[in-house]
Amino acid sequence: AQSVAQPEDQVNVAEGNPLTVKCTYSVSGNPYLFWYVQYPNRGLQFLLKYITGDNLVKGSYGFEAEFNKSQTSFHLKKPSALVSDSALYFCAVRDDEDSSYKLIFGSGTRLLVRP
């Protein structure tokens, strides 16, 4: 069965410092991995995805994520955090053996960037 774990409910970081939001996954086949961000009273916005190829994926707003197959992880990173990055972040996985294209979401990590 597919599953996603985001072990931290909240991540706190000072503006200008690097940030990492953690995600691990479990699938039967090969994973397709996604990161989304949610601002208050809004829907989820797509940030980036890993399908195949380079393990370091670059996305919107300066975010990047590193795919690690041996550790089954897909951590979200940014070299220098902004106060405006404060939001709820979701990791999601899709199994390439699942023809329904369903996404399984983690429980979310709240990122708080302090000035």
Add this chain to the structure above:
Amino acid sequence: NAGVTQTPKFRILKIGQSMTLQCTQDMNHNYMYWYRQDPGMGLKLIYYSVGAGITDKGEVPNGYNVSRSTTEDFPLRLELAAPSQTSVYFCASSRQGANQPQHFGDGTRLSIL
């Protein structure tokens, strides 16, 4: 560029009432999804559709129904509202293909009292 549009944004229902949450997309996406988001629980898939006339159950379908008569529209029906259905509901759509991201509406916040 509207994307995925959900109506209403907020609604309060009494126990036992029924209502339909509307969702429409203008991106000509074949795939559409309904999720519910509960605090600290992430998103749970209620129903999904791979094209007009085709729907299937997700993880938490009990108490809900859907239909897909057109590519653009994917309404979600609550027949007998229960307090456990208090949640935020999100509709999403995507192109066909496992590598395609889903595009979300801004949600409907529903309270059952």
